[in-house]
Amino acid sequence: MVCRTILWSFVYLTLLQFDAHRAEKCEEMTDLDLKHSLTGTSLNVRLLFYTRANASCAQLLSHREPFNNSQFNLSSPTTFLIHGYRPTGSPPIWLSDFVKFLLNRRDMNVIVVDWNRGATNINYWKVVDNTRKVAANLTDLIQKMEHNGADLSSIHMIGVSLGAHISGFTGANFNGKIGRITALDPAGPEFNGRPPSERLDPSDALFVEALHTDMDALGYRELLGHIDYYANGGADQPGCPKTIFSGSQYFKCDHQRSVFLYMSSVNGSCPIIAYPCDSYTKFLDGKCMDCGRFQSAGCPVFGYDAINWKDTLVQLNQTRTYFQTNKETPFCKFGYKVDIVTWNQKTHWGYLTIKLSNGQKETQVELNHKYLMFERFVKSSLLALFDTDIQSVKEITLKFCTGKGLRPRKKLRLLSIRLTPLQNSLRPLCRYDLLLEENKDVTFRPIPCEDSNF
Structure with a gap:
């Protein structure tokens, strides 16, 4: 009898340890490689969920029953972080730091939208087609959030490259009632020259901001938001390679700089003033240092705290701004x-x-x-x-x-x-x-x- 009791106790403790280990399992973004890109991938959207309680250990959010997770607080603001085209299939190098900075800044739900299966494909046009499908997936989730009491105005979508247009398509499905969309060097190829219904535009959210860092190659050139920032003119970024002999960095450095600039603004270490101006030449000539139309609020700042200028920017409709940066953090001049x-x-x-x-x-x-x-x-x-x-x-x-x-x-x-x-x-x-x-x-x-x- 004693031996049986000891045996059952051992089994019970083992099961508890197994359940605890299973509960503590950390989900990671899908990691693919060039082989997957060459063969192509079928779209599969995974939602990686973070809060301050699990800031370094993502949980997989169920599409069908997302709120069974006891840590998901519908009364808290929710930020979606959406990556773009992944031609080599690797996870973004900035992902974990971005999540950490967001949670350090504010208590919120952070959802990383992992659509690497669907974004990893040498056929860029196929990936562009998938953006609408990702938006439909997120629309379904946000509808569930709204049905369960979440306030649409408390939702912030941060989209990188193609992720910016995914954010726009999602916001359009809610008639622009989502609180905020941040577009980080929104993708240009296949979107340049398109009508507003086929890309991000200011009507997709209550406040739309767009940062341009590679408009002469992978990024979008024209205005997309209530405020558009053209860092260092919007094309070539300081410290980025100038020739193709620098390898892959030549293609992605300018484009990727948008993410690091915005992360710096979330971190709050070095504010950057954005000067409204008609052109980069006029900005460099010192003809745009007066921000009188912003009255007592002064010139807007770039990035996360730009929300403090929301009312003025929305009234002005679309504002083009410029600023210069250093080649590495701290970026502010x-x-x-x-x-x-x-x-x-x-x-x-x-x-x-x-x-x-x-x-x-x-x-x-x-x-x-x-x-x-x-x-x-x-x-x-x-x-x-x-x-x-x-x-x-x-x-x-x-x-x-x-x-x-x-x-x-x-x-x-x-x-x-x-x-x-x-x-x-x-x-x-x-x-x-x-x-x-x-x-x-x-x-x-x-x-x-x-x-x-x-």
Whole structure:
């Protein structure tokens, strides 16, 4: 009798351990390879579910009975994370960090939409066809959520490349009542030039934002949202390879940069100001630093916190914005409006280099995207974007050059120069009566500005 009791106890404990192990099983995104891409894959949508309680261990959400999972809180906001085309079949390298950043930012349900079987196919056109089917799958799930009490306005869909259009198709099925769609370099091929019903558009959600980082290749070129961000002009990204000899990074670096930029905004480490502007050239020329139409709210920020400008952006319908970034995190740059008045008898043309130093750190920018014109007693306003933020600037160094080495060196006589920080409330930096000789550094200490001169 005692032996039988011991035996049953052992069996019972073993079963408990087995159930516990089974309950703790972590689901992972489908991992395929080039072989699957060559043979093609049939669509299969898996929903990987995360909360703060299981931030590093995904649970598989049932399509039929998704709310049997006790951790799914219908009163909490839900974010869908939707990848794009996977020509090699591998899971995205950014996936786990993206989920972690979202859950660190806010208590929510995160659903990673794993449609790797269906996105892995050398036949891109077949994958494009699957986007409608994925959207239908998500529509069915969200209908169940709404039926069980979820608020559509609390749903945020983040779509990468083809995932952006999947988000749009899903949102359109709810007549734009979904709260927010974030499109990260939405796919261009097969979508460029299409009518709104065949791609993402502002009517697909209460708030639609789109980030463009590869519009000259894999991304979409024109406006798609209430606000569209064109990072570094929307095409070539700093630090990305310029030639095909760099391998696969040449094809995907610009496109993928959109994800890392948005992740940085979720992480909240370094805010980026987005400047409304008609073109990148005007932005670089410093003609778009005034965000007056946003009134007291000021210029919108890029990324996760752009929701704070939602009401204004929706009223403005579609806003095109630009910003520059560094080549790696922290991506944000620090802007100054530079106002210069010269008093040369003749108009001078050339480039400027500006260096800021606080005695321990320094940062430099070359204003050389175009020839700058300096006309007597006419204020020239320029935009200078520095890689790092130098607080308590003690010294400024200027260098003027014309790029014409065979001609006699010219001198640029500055009546005044003023550097006004764009991101914070620090006081402007000024200096008066300077002489810049071509190709020579001139270093000076800034002094309080005489506002009456500007």
